[in-house]
Amino acid sequence: MMTSEEPTVPAEFSGPALSMPALSMPAWVDREAYPFTSKWFDLPDGRMHYIDEGEGDILLFAHGNPSWSFEYRHLIRHFSSTHRCIALDYLGFGLSDKPPHLSYLPQFHSANLGRFIEGLDLKNITLVFQDWGGPIALSYAVANPSRVSRIIASNSWFFDVREYPAVRRFSHIIGSAFGRMLCKHLNLFPRVLLKASFGDSSRLGPEVHAQYLAPFPTAAERKGTWVFPRAIVGESSWLAEIWARRHTLKDRPTLLIWGMKDPGCTPLLPRWTEVFTDHRLITLDDVGHNVAEEAGRHLIGPIASFLSDRSPS
Template sequence: MTWIDVREYPFESRYFDLPAGRMHYIDEGAGRPVLMLHGNPTWSFLYRRLLKRLRDNYRCVAPDHIGFGLSDKPAGWSYRPEDHADHLGAFIDGLGLNDITLIGQDWGGPIGLAYAIAHPERVSRIILMNTWAWPVNRDPHFFAFSAFMGGPIGRLLIRRYNFFARTFMRQEFADKRKLTPALHAHYLRPLASPEDRTGCLVFPKHIVASTPWLGELWTGIPVLSTKPALFVWGMKDVAFRDKELRRWERAFSNAHTVRLAEVGHFVQEEAPDELANAVITFLSKTDPA
């Protein structure tokens, strides 16, 4: 891909075959695996700086969900989060990952936690940024967003104008200067054509439409509640607030939180050094002697 800045993203592309298509992923370094999961409208590019910091000591694996990044974008597939979770399970099993440190942000949180809940023996540690994994259909904050962005007008805006990646993504930065044109291009190009945007436009609707699945997830969270956990939270996020962070803190008894006062939704882009430092400290403290 000639549009990718290889100085920013100097990784070898790999592909995993799924029934829906080929899933692109990065697999760098050796050691205990650290699995990094993105949300909407991003891809593994989001984790490039964390990958560079960790790959000397850990095996860093970062897939692109089907419909995002350099993965296939098949017509006619569902793109529901629960089906992404099934893909992730097949991917983890295919790579034979065990003793996993799971990192999730945005939709990467519930998609990754679905695997962790089903296979708690294979996930050792959890790191979350600005995400959720419970029903929000009765929360006006989320319901209004899902109804508009997942409804006919929102879907049209995404399909025709790439609205989610072009406009809404910028609004989720506290410091919009951090989203430079060159950086933004790496999120726009994978969704360049209307046909490529189905995954991006399906996710907002399923904030509410996948309520039964999210309810099952939250019911299962207690099987993970004593695992070492780290929350790195952008406190100026317009989507996931202090309210959501406090719910995570109540759910995990062995957790540490890093609050980033001047950071928005995309912690990986706005505070890459703070994130990497927090993750490295957490991993070093929880690695076996």
């Protein structure tokens, strides 16, 4: 697993660490939409929540910011009848512990993902990810390619993105001290930026939106939502390390599902098609950044076709 020294992240998101008693579920979780059995994986810095549904070849779902395993609920409900669907919440997100003293840098999350994969001895994995799930999952995968059989990617990156003006501006603005204040005190990312990133914001109804707001009830629990945008540019060297080892995965069957109403990630798509020699591309002209949430059940058909055609040997 690639590692790099973690630079200091401001510790102003202070307050007591909050965690759920074992096997409990917060009252705000919509159990009709999210009917899965919760499990926890013990990490050095806290307990990571995950779900593990079904049997068969593994689909491992890695979320972005400010998301959690809830965003993949439609895919998990469908594919758990034919596959083993595993979706985790990084520390600082979803139903996992949120200790305020942690860095929450992407390499921290990737190291925890590696501990999780190896702790459960997961093999023959199809990685499913979007946003920061890309570099977090691929940082582990390029160092451990024998565990990965296929890739399903949406609106993500795993390389230095400083050459892309829109992405660079977003990182500088939201990753600034002012952005930190907005994330900490106003819960900016799930409250405002999540909805703004949709191609059609009406697709994020109030009931579903509430499931993304509720994991961050206090300032102390919102640190991770600010660290991620700062890291887009701040962790460029780490991202470049992943890109430098891209050859280890270039022949993996890959499905690219891209929301084209995403001004940040749409220009990044050619880099993906350049790397993966055995890829299938689906573009969604009216979908924005959060493809799994916005397109939902419409992804089932294309993903089922890909899984059927690209079955691991």
